[in-house]
Amino acid sequence: MTESVPADVQPIDPTGWLTLPDVAERFEVSISKVHQMIRDRELLAVRRDGVRLVPAELVANQTVRKHLPGILTLLHDAGYDDDAVLRWLYLPDDTLPGTPAEALGGDRAREVKRRAQATGF
Template structure:
């Protein structure tokens, strides 16, 4: 598992007000997306925020939820799974979040399952 400060420095983070605006959803709905693990975030910067890469075309990345659940089942905390998603993964050849954004969900989840 990774250090909680290991996320790439270039990662843009969206606070709750940012998410309300980007998603076009009320705060209650955004909180529900977080509760349901459709999105996952961190307070590592002092304010709760979600990596902007988890949003695509104004909506949560559809393959994120299942991947988050696999990583949580493997014992990852939210910070650890965010770091894993954002860091380059040697067996995939790029960051898992980039692979998910390119439609390579099965490959990412297969690797994630080996981390337990």
């Protein structure tokens, strides 16, 4: 997927990562349920050094951020793979402010969803 972001704009790193067993423990579900959530695009996991990890900002207490599953579906439908979705979520955006991933935890979550929807057009 080619993104319409200037090449000199670099995504920032998530503030932390959770392993899949960590997510299962936090959600109080089995590891197989976490794998199912990833397959169903309810949760994003990427490989780092051979280990699947979830950005900590995408997890809220015992569930995923409210609008995350919809955003993941919209971006995947627009042709983004998991790494491109991660990049999109962590590109700095002064109009939010911060990154889309950070905005998911606040009152700008619907704006992030609207922007994800616009990527398909």
